[in-house]
Amino acid sequence: MHCLNYRHITDLSLTELREAVGSMGEPDYRLHQLKRWVYQKRVGSFEAMSNVPKRFRAVLAERFDIAKLKIASRLSSSDGDAVKFAFTVEQDNGTAFESVLLYDGKRRTACLSSQLGCGLGCSFCETGRMGFLRNLSRAEILGQLIALNDYLADHEDKLVTNVVFMGMGEALGNYSRFRSSLDIIMDEDCFNLGGRRITVSTAGVVPSIDRFAEERLNVGLAVSLNAYNDRMRERIMPINRQYPIAELIAAARRYAAKTGTTVTFEYVVVRGENDGEEAVGSLIRLLKGLPCKLNLIPMNPAGEGASKAPSDEALRAMADKLFERGLTVTVRKSRGRDIWGACGQLAGKLGENLSKSKSGACPKTISWK
Numbered sequence: 001m002h003c004l005n006y007r008h009i010t011d012l013s014l015t016e017l018r019e020a021v022g023s024m025g026e027p028d029y030r031l032h033q034l035k036r037w038v039y040q041k042r043v044g045s046f047e048a049m050s051n052v053p054k055r056f057r058a059v060l061a062e063r064f065d066i067a068k069l070k071i072a073s074r075l076s077s078s079d080g081d082a083v084k085f086a087f088t089v090e091q092d093n094g095t096a097f098e099s100v101l102l103y104d105g106k107r108r109t110a111c112l113s114s115q116l117g118c119g120l121g122c123s124f125c126e127t128g129r130m131g132f133l134r135n136l137s138r139a140e141i142l143g144q145l146i147a148l149n150d151y152l153a154d155h156e157d158k159l160v161t162n163v164v165f166m167g168m169g170e171a172l173g174n175y176s177r178f179r180s181s182l183d184i185i186m187d188e189d190c191f192n193l194g195g196r197r198i199t200v201s202t203a204g205v206v207p208s209i210d211r212f213a214e215e216r217l218n219v220g221l222a223v224s225l226n227a228y229n230d231r232m233r234e235r236i237m238p239i240n241r242q243y244p245i246a247e248l249i250a251a252a253r254r255y256a257a258k259t260g261t262t263v264t265f266e267y268v269v270v271r272g273e274n275d276g277e278e279a280v281g282s283l284i285r286l287l288k289g290l291p292c293k294l295n296l297i298p299m300n301p302a303g304e305g306a307s308k309a310p311s312d313e314a315l316r317a318m319a320d321k322l323f324e325r326g327l328t329v330t331v332r333k334s335r336g337r338d339i340w341g342a343c344g345q346l347a348g349k350l351g352e353n354l355s356k357s358k359s360g361a362c363p364k365t366i367s368w369k
């Protein structure tokens with residue numbers, strides 16, 4: 001895939017696909033057939049599209065590629081609640097972009113990447129440590145979802161029910177491809193997932209949040225907050241120097257108002273740093289009146305973060321205090337840790353990931369030192 005001198009069919013936006021089919025002199029219903037073959041039946045060749053005329057298939061094959069993404073590795077977590085996929089493309093010299101399939105009751109959630117690496121440099125994030133390498137193409141974003149659905153279908157399971165853009169990169173930083181991928185994810189002939197089943201995570205790029213709000217798509221927004229004041233947040237999330245907490249929260253309020261959705265705030269709890277009375281009071285003040293949910297995520301107890309991981313009781317007590325003062329709070333566990341599939345753990349280095357996953361090591365730590 002993609003080392004080609006002609007375009008991948010999934011790299012076309014819906015508008016481009018409509019124009020391409022029209023330019024071939026085909027009727028409208030052919031577009032519906034084509035979308036279903038590509039995104040619902042997920043065929044690997046135009047030849048397999050048995051209910052479309054041969055001449056149409058031949059023209060498609062002349063103009064477009066339809067090969068699947070190359071899966072370089074696939075790892076399952078020991079407790080069976082996550083599978084991590086690594087994809088490689090020739091031009092990247094072995095650096096992979098990754099997706100994680102999460103199992104949670106009846107949900108099958110695809111956590112997708114939007115960039116190879118990330119330029120925002122959050123100190124706790126493995127992807128951030130890679131730096132920004134490139135934006136993923138639309139075909140690479142959608143190809144991840146096709147691969148995860150292929151895997152589920154092979155296991156006679158239901159297909160992906162939810163999509164979160166929480167893999168490698170800041171999706172709002174690859175805006176046009178992310179946005180046009182959403183059209184296809186939501187299209188009823190394609191993945192047919194409504195906005196309520198989709199969430200995009202952001203480190204807090206305020207203008208992009210406002211731009212996305214204008215789309216009024218009903219898609220969930222998850223803001224990676226992690227700190228309750230600017231001094232603290234700047235030390236772990238450099239983007240905060242550009243867009244401080246007050247601006248970020250104001251943008252989240254605008255997003256909630258324009259889309260009618262509840263904004264999720266992700267908050268990794270670090271013992272002795274961002275978990276005390278001051279944190280509780282500040283979070284209440286910051287989020288008051290904003291339709292939101294606060295996810296408390298305990299810092300990973302593995303590796304260097306061991307001494308900073310909150311106890312279950314302390315985490316519960318913090319959640320109770322926030323709840324009593326009016327916030328909707330959930331305590332989230334981080335799934336797929338042993339395969340480096342938890343948030344902030346996607347590093348794109350195949351050999352390293354595989355070997356570290358065997359040792360059970362996990363790099364997710366937030367340090368203010």
Ligand code: SF4
Nearest residue numbers: 118122125128169203
């Ligand atoms: S946490 Fe998200 S925004 Fe921050 S460096 Fe990692 S991928 Fe980028």
